Each structure stands twice: as C-alpha cells, then as structure tokens.
Amino acid sequence: MTTSADLRIHNLVRLLRAVHDADEPLTRAGVARLLGIGRNTAAALVGELEAAALLHEVPAGATGRGRPTTSLLPHPDGPVAIAADLREDTWTLARIEVGGRLTELASGEHDRTPAVFAEIRAATRRHAGDRLAALGVAVAGPVRHGRRLHISHLDWDDVDLAEHVGDEWPTTVDNDARLAGLAEARRGALRGAGTALHFHIDFDIGGTLLLGGDAQRGAGNIAGEFGHMPLTGSPLWCRCGVQGCWSLQVGTNALLRHVGQEAGHGRGREAGREILARAEAGDARAGRAVDDNAAALGHGLGALANALDPEVITLSGLGVELLRLRRDLIERSCAEKLMRFRRAEPPSILAGTVGEASPLRGAAELAFDTILTPAWLQARLPARPPAGASARASMTARRP
Amino acid sequence: MTTSADLRIHNLVRLLRAVHDADEPLTRAGVARLLGIGRNTAAALVGELEAAALLHEVPAGATGRGRPTTSLLPHPDGPVAIAADLREDTWTLARIEVGGRLTELASGEHDRTPAVFAEIRAATRRHAGDRLAALGVAVAGPVRHGRRLHISHLDWDDVDLAEHVGDEWPTTVDNDARLAGLAEARRGALRGAGTALHFHIDFDIGGTLLLGGDAQRGAGNIAGEFGHMPLTGSPLWCRCGVQGCWSLQVGTNALLRHVGQEAGHGRGREAGREILARAEAGDARAGRAVDDNAAALGHGLGALANALDPEVITLSGLGVELLRLRRDLIERSCAEKLMRFRRAEPPSILAGTVGEASPLRGAAELAFDTILTPAWLQARLPARPPAGASARASMTARRP
DNA sequence: GTCTTATGTTCGAGACGAGAACATAATCCT
DNA sequence: AGGATTATGTTCTCGTCTCGAACATAAGAC
Known part of the structure; x- marks a missing residue:
C-alpha cells in the first residue's frame, strides 16, 4: 500500500466489502457516507465495480425527500462462492453471492470416508456455472496448514486434502467451529x-x-x-x-x-x-x-x-x-x-443468531475472504483505457 | 485511509516505524528498498521527517562500492519515551529514543502503596526535559480498561490510576507479562x-x-x-x-x-x-x-x-x-x-532474549506505539508551505 | 406551482508516487 | 594514476488519486 493506484484498489475493496458485509442493500449515497468519501468518488468507484461485473446499480425505492439514489446489488454476472458443510454422515452445498444471499443447492449422505470430497466436487461441478470464484468447506476437525485433516470420530487421521480437493477452483477447507464463529462475527451476534x-x-x-x-x-x-x-x-x-x-x-x-x-x-x-x-x-x-x-x-x-x-x-x-x-x-x-x-x-x-447453518455461512465468508482482496480485485478489474479514450464507450459489462 | 494525504502519512509512519524497529540503524537507500519505494520518494519522506525533528540524517560509513548514503538516526531534538517498571518494592525509570536505545535514568525502593506512582512521576519530571512524548509503565498485575489496577500480592485491589498517574504526559500503564512479551515480539526471540x-x-x-x-x-x-x-x-x-x-x-x-x-x-x-x-x-x-x-x-x-x-x-x-x-x-x-x-x-x-529488563523494554515499545501513529504524526508535522514557496528555505529544524 | 432537500455530475486543483535521465561519490581494476 | 563500475542522490515529467465547489436533477413538502 504505497502508491495512488494501491489507494484506489484499497478503496474499491473497502466499498465492495462494505456492500458484502451489510445486512440490507446499501445505496450509493449511503456507502459514500459510510466510507467517508465524496459522492463523486463513490460514483467513480461504483462505476468501476459495475464495469468489472462486481456490483449492479439499480434505482433505489424512494425513501423521502431528495433526488433518488441507486441500490448496490450483486451483479447478475458477478462472482459467487460455493460453500459446503461436511458432517459425520451428510453434506450440504450452498451458493452465496456478494451481499451474503445464500441458496441451498444440494445435499447428500456419505459413507464416512474421504471419498465424500469427490461427491462434493461432483455436486459443485454440476452447479458451478461460470461465475464460481471460490469454494469454502467446513469440516468437523482441525485442518493442519490448511491441508491435512484430522477428524478423530471418523478415524480420519492426517487426510491429505491435496489428494481430495483438486484445483478446479480456489478452495479453502477449515474447521466448522471456527467457521461458525466467523459467521457470528460477520453476520450474527458477534x-x-x-x-x-x-x-x-x-x-x-x-x-x-x-x-x-x-x-x-x-x-x-x-x-x-x-x-x-x-x-x-x-x-x-x-x-x-x-x-x-x-x-x-x-x-x-x-x-x-x-x-x-x-x-x-x-x-x-x-x-x-x-x-x-x-x-x-x-x-x-x-x-x-x-x-x-x-x-x-x-x-x-x-x-x-x-x-x-x-x-x-x-x-x-x-x-x-x-x-x-x-x-x-x-x-x-x-x-x-x-x-x-x-x-x-x-x-x-x-x-448465536446465525442458526444451524452457521458453519456453512462461515465457509461462505471464508470463500469471499479470498475474493475481497486487493490482489484478486486487481486481477479482476478490466484494463483501464490508456488515457484520453472515451470513458463511457460501452454500457455493456464485459468480463476479461 | 482514503486520500492521498492519508497515503503520505501512512508512508511516513511506515518509514519511521521501520527505523524504530530495526536493530541496526537503517540507511536511506536501505529503507527505500525495504519499503519498496523509490529513492526519490524516500528522500522526500526522510526530508519531511527530518524537518519534523523525528529523524536525523548523517553520512553513513562507507560500506562498499557506490555513492555513500546516509544513516537514519534519532533526531537530537526528537521525541523520547520514558518507561517505568514497577515491582513489588522497587521501581526503575529509563529513557528510550527512536530506534530503541535505552538509558536507565533512576531507580528506587517503595513502600508497597500506590504512593509509588507519585515518586515515579517526580522522577519523571526531573528527567523529562522538553522532548518527552509518552510514558509507559509496567506493573505486575492486570489494568482493567487501562485504568484500574489489581495487584493481589500487594493488596492493591482496584486502584484507580486516574488518581495516581496525572495527565502531564500521555501515559499508559500495562501488565508486565504482556509488556515482556511485547518486547520479545519487537526486539527479541519472537x-x-x-x-x-x-x-x-x-x-x-x-x-x-x-x-x-x-x-x-x-x-x-x-x-x-x-x-x-x-x-x-x-x-x-x-x-x-x-x-x-x-x-x-x-x-x-x-x-x-x-x-x-x-x-x-x-x-x-x-x-x-x-x-x-x-x-x-x-x-x-x-x-x-x-x-x-x-x-x-x-x-x-x-x-x-x-x-x-x-x-x-x-x-x-x-x-x-x-x-x-x-x-x-x-x-x-x-x-x-x-x-x-x-x-x-x-x-x-x-x-526470551531481551533479558531482565523486558517489562521495561515493553513499556518503552508501548509508549512508542502511542507515538508512531498517523494521528500523532499528522499533529507533529510542520505545516507545509502553501505551494510555490521555496522548499529549502531553512536548514534549521524547528518544532512547532 | 414553488420551495426544500438530497443526490448526481462536472470540472479544476492539489498532492502523491513512479519512472527516466542525469549527476555524484565511492570502490575496483589495470 | 586513471578509467570502469556500481550504488545512490537529484531533478523533472507524468499519470493517478481524491477533494471541493459549483451546478444540475429529481423527488417530497408546503
């Protein structure tokens, strides 16, 4: 974080993070107030995020006096995360978009062996679409170095996740208790x-x-x-x-x-x-x-x-x-x-106020944490026009 | 952290923090490499810190080929912290400058009552000079909300530090074990x-x-x-x-x-x-x-x-x-x-490698932590000339 | 129908760091 | 002794960032 360009990315991340973390959809004017930036800057940042298909602006319902503003919603072509919760004999898969809306996709039983990861991968593949950006999985045991899983009550001792997870999508596997806590911290009582x-x-x-x-x-x-x-x-x-x-x-x-x-x-x-x-x-x-x-x-x-x-x-x-x-x-x-x-x-x-699905919600937050970073955003952003070029050349949002 | 001005302060703090945290004096070229900034930017930042009497540049001893650079040392008029370590029947006072050099100032015995804080204040006043910027005190017990001290083996139960510490200088009192750990983390085995x-x-x-x-x-x-x-x-x-x-x-x-x-x-x-x-x-x-x-x-x-x-x-x-x-x-x-x-x-x-005085060293780090912040630095920086004015008007460093 | 209020939009200003080109001061090598 | 090499200092231009002010716009309030 040293240059003006870093500053821009930093502010883009802050804005996107604010939208993701909010309970209710934020408005463009509201986010400007929240982040303490000018309305003009907010307009520029939101515009850039819209161009990157990360946010979608829609006219907000009138709320009182003053010129109406826009609501910041997840972009219809924007990234989604898939979260999985793996229990002793069942699993659940859900899809989460920017802002936190969660849709259950699938669930199943399993045979208490790590073969369940292949099942989860297959289900993920079925539902992935082309918007899937990251995968988060909650498991009932510690995941050493993010790679080696221990679940004593399933007799899984030192299961190497590299063999079971694959690299089709950026995937993070983590402990369900930790993820339940994360869910409470981000969207619940904490x-x-x-x-x-x-x-x-x-x-x-x-x-x-x-x-x-x-x-x-x-x-x-x-x-x-x-x-x-x-x-x-x-x-x-x-x-x-x-x-x-x-x-x-x-x-x-x-x-x-x-x-x-x-x-x-x-x-x-x-x-x-x-x-x-x-x-x-x-x-x-x-x-x-x-x-x-x-x-x-x-x-x-x-x-x-x-x-x-x-x-x-x-x-x-x-x-x-x-x-x-x-x-x-x-x-x-x-x-x-x-x-x-x-x-x-x-x-x-x-x-906790998140409820039964808190490990799943936490896995979703985890997946989005790998997304809402300066580095990821940088890579996601469309190349900027090389100066002097028309800023509003096309209203069609494209993804590079 | 949203504007270019914030960025500047952020980089100034990073630079000053790097100098303070280093074991050996850093050079200007070295700090540029360390922070990943250009030599020109480093020159500007260091110049500003010198003008604020926070750093002092002196020619560095030749280390090999290439044009010689400067070492970044604490400014002779720069801020210092005073740290105190309070034990069950003795206390020690020391002075620390940017970079971490520690000089013992005084010590004494006490009567196991909170009256010792007055003694420490008096000793501090004797040694304060006009450069004292913050005071850190290590005590052998928890300090609730930074204000209420409990030392069971001295029968100090809920001692209100507001009554004993005064407000002549920004003062932070904290637990000796925590400060010993802080010292190890900043300058020791951690x-x-x-x-x-x-x-x-x-x-x-x-x-x-x-x-x-x-x-x-x-x-x-x-x-x-x-x-x-x-x-x-x-x-x-x-x-x-x-x-x-x-x-x-x-x-x-x-x-x-x-x-x-x-x-x-x-x-x-x-x-x-x-x-x-x-x-x-x-x-x-x-x-x-x-x-x-x-x-x-x-x-x-x-x-x-x-x-x-x-x-x-x-x-x-x-x-x-x-x-x-x-x-x-x-x-x-x-x-x-x-x-x-x-x-x-x-x-x-x-x-630990910091040694016996680790609570004292930790208290010093604590005091500097209250100093090496964007807010403090902002207040400390001399007003910038209103543009167009000669940048090198005076070599005499003054403090506002 | 006009006033008030909140927001959007545009434009210029000030500041920042990067990068390139050049200057400088030491060591190294012959 | 003198040129080559190397690392650093200095200067200047450039692109980018956010801000603030001024103005435009769209709603509710009177």
Whole structure:
C-alpha cells in the first residue's frame, strides 16, 4: 500500500466489502457516507465495480425527500462462492453471492470416508456455472496448514486434502467451529465485537478466538481446540491422546456417556437431543447429565475468559439448547472460575443468531475472504483505457 | 485511509516505524528498498521527517562500492519515551529514543502503596526535559480498561490510576507479562512470529498472546491471565478467588510452597532463586520443587498450545532458569498434553532474549506505539508551505 | 406551482508516487 | 594514476488519486 493506484484498489475493496458485509442493500449515497468519501468518488468507484461485473446499480425505492439514489446489488454476472458443510454422515452445498444471499443447492449422505470430497466436487461441478470464484468447506476437525485433516470420530487421521480437493477452483477447507464463529462475527451476534469467543458444541466442543471480526488461525491453522484443554479435571482419557480434556464433559458424547450410552464415532446426535428433551420433561437422570454438561461448560468458559478477556461469548450447536435450558447454571459456573475482580463485569454468554447453518455461512465468508482482496480485485478489474479514450464507450459489462 | 494525504502519512509512519524497529540503524537507500519505494520518494519522506525533528540524517560509513548514503538516526531534538517498571518494592525509570536505545535514568525502593506512582512521576519530571512524548509503565498485575489496577500480592485491589498517574504526559500503564512479551515480539526471540505466546514467570505466571507482533489486550485490557486457568488440577485456592489456578504450581510462590516456606505477598524472590541454586547443586528436596514447577509449566504450555497453536513460546523471568535447568522435563510435559497429531510439530519453547529488563523494554515499545501513529504524526508535522514557496528555505529544524 | 432537500455530475486543483535521465561519490581494476 | 563500475542522490515529467465547489436533477413538502 504505497502508491495512488494501491489507494484506489484499497478503496474499491473497502466499498465492495462494505456492500458484502451489510445486512440490507446499501445505496450509493449511503456507502459514500459510510466510507467517508465524496459522492463523486463513490460514483467513480461504483462505476468501476459495475464495469468489472462486481456490483449492479439499480434505482433505489424512494425513501423521502431528495433526488433518488441507486441500490448496490450483486451483479447478475458477478462472482459467487460455493460453500459446503461436511458432517459425520451428510453434506450440504450452498451458493452465496456478494451481499451474503445464500441458496441451498444440494445435499447428500456419505459413507464416512474421504471419498465424500469427490461427491462434493461432483455436486459443485454440476452447479458451478461460470461465475464460481471460490469454494469454502467446513469440516468437523482441525485442518493442519490448511491441508491435512484430522477428524478423530471418523478415524480420519492426517487426510491429505491435496489428494481430495483438486484445483478446479480456489478452495479453502477449515474447521466448522471456527467457521461458525466467523459467521457470528460477520453476520450474527458477534458483529462489532473486538474480542470474542465462539464455541460450537456438537459431539464435543470446538471454538475460535475472534479479534476484530477475524477468526484466529494460529501458526499451523489449528488454533481453537479449546475442547482439548484440561479445564475441568476429568479423569478420562480423550481420543486425542490427552487426559482430562474439557470435551470429555461437554457435548453430545459427554451427555451420552453420563447416562451410560455408548459415545463416540460420530454417532448419537439424535440420542443426545433426546436426553435434552427428557431433561426438559423432568427426567432426573437426564437432568443430571445436562447439569453436568452445563456446569462443565460454564467452568471452562470462566477459565478461558480469565485468559482471553472476551467481551462476549457465543455458542452454537448444542450450546444453544444448553443455554436455553441451563443459562443460570452456566453463568454461575462461569463466575465461579472467573477471577474475583472480573465478576462485576462478566462476559455475556449468548446464543448465536446465525442458526444451524452457521458453519456453512462461515465457509461462505471464508470463500469471499479470498475474493475481497486487493490482489484478486486487481486481477479482476478490466484494463483501464490508456488515457484520453472515451470513458463511457460501452454500457455493456464485459468480463476479461 | 482514503486520500492521498492519508497515503503520505501512512508512508511516513511506515518509514519511521521501520527505523524504530530495526536493530541496526537503517540507511536511506536501505529503507527505500525495504519499503519498496523509490529513492526519490524516500528522500522526500526522510526530508519531511527530518524537518519534523523525528529523524536525523548523517553520512553513513562507507560500506562498499557506490555513492555513500546516509544513516537514519534519532533526531537530537526528537521525541523520547520514558518507561517505568514497577515491582513489588522497587521501581526503575529509563529513557528510550527512536530506534530503541535505552538509558536507565533512576531507580528506587517503595513502600508497597500506590504512593509509588507519585515518586515515579517526580522522577519523571526531573528527567523529562522538553522532548518527552509518552510514558509507559509496567506493573505486575492486570489494568482493567487501562485504568484500574489489581495487584493481589500487594493488596492493591482496584486502584484507580486516574488518581495516581496525572495527565502531564500521555501515559499508559500495562501488565508486565504482556509488556515482556511485547518486547520479545519487537526486539527479541519472537520477532517475525505470526502467532506466539509469551509467559513471564515471577511470583506467579502471567502471559500474553502475540499476533503479528502485537500483544493482545482483550475487551477490557485484562487478557493474558493464563496463570488463572485451572490447567494442572491443583486442589489449592488461589488469592484470585478461584480454585486450582495454574499459578499455584508455577513460579516463585509455588517453589517456596513446595519446600514448606511461606509464599505470597510479593516476598521471597531471593529465596526462590536459592531453591533453584540448591537444586542445581544437587539438593533433592529443592530438586523436586523445581521438577514440580517445570512439569506443571510444561503441562500448561501443552494445553495452551492446543487452544492457541503458537509457532513459538518464549519465557522470561524465572522461566529462563527453569528452561536452563529442566528443558527436557518441560518439553516432555508439554508434549504429554499436546493432542497426538500436534506432537510431530510441537511449538518451540525458548528463553526470551531481551533479558531482565523486558517489562521495561515493553513499556518503552508501548509508549512508542502511542507515538508512531498517523494521528500523532499528522499533529507533529510542520505545516507545509502553501505551494510555490521555496522548499529549502531553512536548514534549521524547528518544532512547532 | 414553488420551495426544500438530497443526490448526481462536472470540472479544476492539489498532492502523491513512479519512472527516466542525469549527476555524484565511492570502490575496483589495470 | 586513471578509467570502469556500481550504488545512490537529484531533478523533472507524468499519470493517478481524491477533494471541493459549483451546478444540475429529481423527488417530497408546503
């Protein structure tokens, strides 16, 4: 970022990012105010983005006095991302455009082997069209260096994604808990939070630290395994190879184990939900299982809040239900583990607002993050006319 | 960052930051290469910084072929920072200039009450001169919202710094462990690390997460209390109000407790060092105390590495000695708590290279961070001549 | 039907960094 | 000793950027 040309690209990215991040379509005048640039500059930037088929201007509905402006919508020929969410035995594919509108494309079951990636690729190919710019995939495990996948409950140990992903499109595979958090940070309850934590509770517990709206990845892209810290003193050994992991007491597996059912191998999500239902209906044993889960969850959150000082913590997956059923217990347990001087201002603990599809939404954000960059935009921009040439030669938007 | 003027300031800050961060004085030609700007642009930027009394150009010693260039040194009338390190019964004051040269100014003992801040202010006033631009203070406890200080071993509970710090100079007070980490990230073993952890081990253990060279502060400036997570299952209650804190097993207090001596209240640092000496000399009981400390340290580091995935972990304070005496045990204990798939690439654990004064150095970096910003630079820059005026009217550098 | 208000559009101004061409000061080589 | 080589400093032109001011335009308000 040193030259005037860089400045232009920087401002183009800022504008496009603003449009993408907004909940409601922005207007051209509105984006000028938002970015603190002049109306003339906004007109030039938007024009360039329209020429690159990245935005489409349409007359905005009248909103009051003054000359009507235009709404900035995704361009009909603009780039789209495809996001996939890969679970223990199913997968979902969706298409996302600039601005965040998400359309589900396909879904299927799979045989618990990495062959599912070929299935996802095939489905992607079917729906790709010529607008597909990037692919994001959420998986239920850490992806070392973005390439080597570990999902212990599927016995996927060190799966080399290079062999399964292909290079037809720029593809990023990442951890579902991290992506769920990213979705909350960009379009959910963590919007605007400077420092936040998100935990995605499914069979076990995964999470991510969010700083300024970005999910932290660590040195090897495997940050966020908060579930594998010994926070609550469990005597059990975890499949990860460590004794006492927090995950042994929080999540579906912990619930199942508590009522004496078999846990692990990515089975029993339904049985876990049933335990919650029985607890809600008054069953004592199920209730104790849920209590245990909630207390362990709260204790861990308190410990992590001491270390990372989030202003807010959100939960997705099973966490939403735990919060609905046992908010008090979670908050009390959290406070127990908070340093005394923190108890006056504990972090708020909220249910995520993005919903069930938050890993999918996060995968979409991830895909767009690879797109909304100076480098990509630079390559995408049509060559500028070499000075003196007519600026409005053609209204036909073309892509180079 | 939208206009050409912002671009200029941005590049000025980049240049000044490069000079400040460098180990050796940079040359003008060197900085042009480093920043990827033209020699002409570099000349203009440096000229402006010289005019603002921020840099001083002096002929560089010949280094080979080619026309000799100039070295970029701190300006003799340039801004300086003063840094203070406040320990349980002593304080130290030092002066730092652009580029990082540090001169110790004064030190003293104190009575363990916040009255020491007045002493530090008085000493600062004695040494301030008219070049003092910012003050940074390292303290052995969390500083909530940058204002409210908690040091449990001095029984300082919620000390309001507004009453003790004054507003003669821009002053930032922050946690010593965080600042020690910042010093390592800027001038020590963590240079260039994207994701890193630093732990400062003294009576207990404090730390910080470092991302891209910046120490994370959390939502209320109280991130980094890793020592108050229950990572190693201690049954004891901590003074912070929580049971089982990691700090109960790591640090001078833990050493003292292990050999049956009284621990706490910020006393016994010498006795702690003695235990290390006895252990080194072969004393069995002291040896077991050190073993216990080292094992607990390693276990905690492993757990934290699972969650945060640092590429490197550094230690300062007592940690340097523990590493010297028990590196193997620390690394083995760390690996025990690492998830199995991480054990092939464990984070390196290194002694900090900044040395004993790392909190002080970190406080200096902190002070300069408040200086080396676009806003400060903008205010500092002399008004530009209104165009057409002679550019080299006067060689006399003045400050507005 | 006119006034008010918000936005679009046009044009000139000021500033910035790049790049090329040239000047300069050291070392290297014969 | 003197020319060749090399790296840097300096100067000037050029293209680009955003801004601000002035004016044009399209809606609602009175």
